[in-house]
Amino acid sequence: MTKLTHKKFKETYFYKAELVRICRNYGLPTQGTKAELNHYIDCFLSGIPANQIKPARTYQKAPSLKMSEISLDTPLVGSGFSFNNEARQFFATYFNVKKFSFTKEMAVIKRKAEADHNLSITVGDLINRAKEMTDSKQTWLKDLPEEQTYQWNNFVKDFCNSSKSHEFNKKMKVAAILWHHVKHSTGSKQYHDRLLDQFSEDIKPYHIKNH
Structure with a gap:
């Protein structure tokens, strides 16, 4: 594998499957959200030994619960409860x-409970806290690593889908500068x-007509 520097990692967009592969090659945790995988690699390339980088969350070991076994008092962590x-x-x-979809708020609460190994938070707490977060108009979302990753993903996708992106020879570098x-x-x-016009001077070196 080509040596990955910290600088190159910061400037390059990676799909989750690629992040998992990088983590596996370096002996890092391979489970988690894209933001968590990014964090593991960032720590490693910053000089932290792989054996000191631990998973952000504990993962389900108990058998998954059936619907009839779930109640408002069921703990989110360690009970076998999962979003299935x-x-x-x-x-x-x-x-x-008739049809229920898990929300972003619920996912955030569950991930935090797992990261903190919080055995006291229950399904009932999950429902109440998710409602509180929804009522807060989601102002809390912008500071989450997962939300920032999601925004970057959409930004890159929209840039690459623009016909203007074909005017540059290093699309990801240009996208990173704009982002x-x-x-x-x-x-x-x-x-x-x-x-592209607003920050034209910053991205000018990557414009095809300048090569």
Whole structure:
């Protein structure tokens, strides 16, 4: 495998499957969200030994619970509870809906409980806290590593789908430069072609006509 430097890692967009492969090659944890995998690799390339980089969360070892075994008092961690079809049926019955979809808020709460190894938080707590987070108009989302990864993913996708992106010979480098400006601004985190004019001097070296 070509040596991966910290600088190159920061400048390159990787799909989750690629991050898993990199983690496996370096002997790092291979389970987790894309943000968590990015964090493991970032730590390793910053000089932290692989054996000192531990999984952000503990993972399910108990057998998965059936719908009939789930109640509001069921702990989220260590009980066998997971976001599967059985849990989906439980929530559909609880909320009296035909079809239930797990929310981003619920995923955040469960991941944090696993990371903290919080054995006291229950399914009932999950429902209540998810509602509180939803009612807060999601202002908390912008600071989550997962949300930042999601925004970057969409930004790159929209940039690459733009016909303007074909004017550059290092698309990911250009996207990273634009994203750096957008990420630290107070405006929208979405890509639009106006950014190419707005930051033209920064990306000029990568324009094909300059080569």
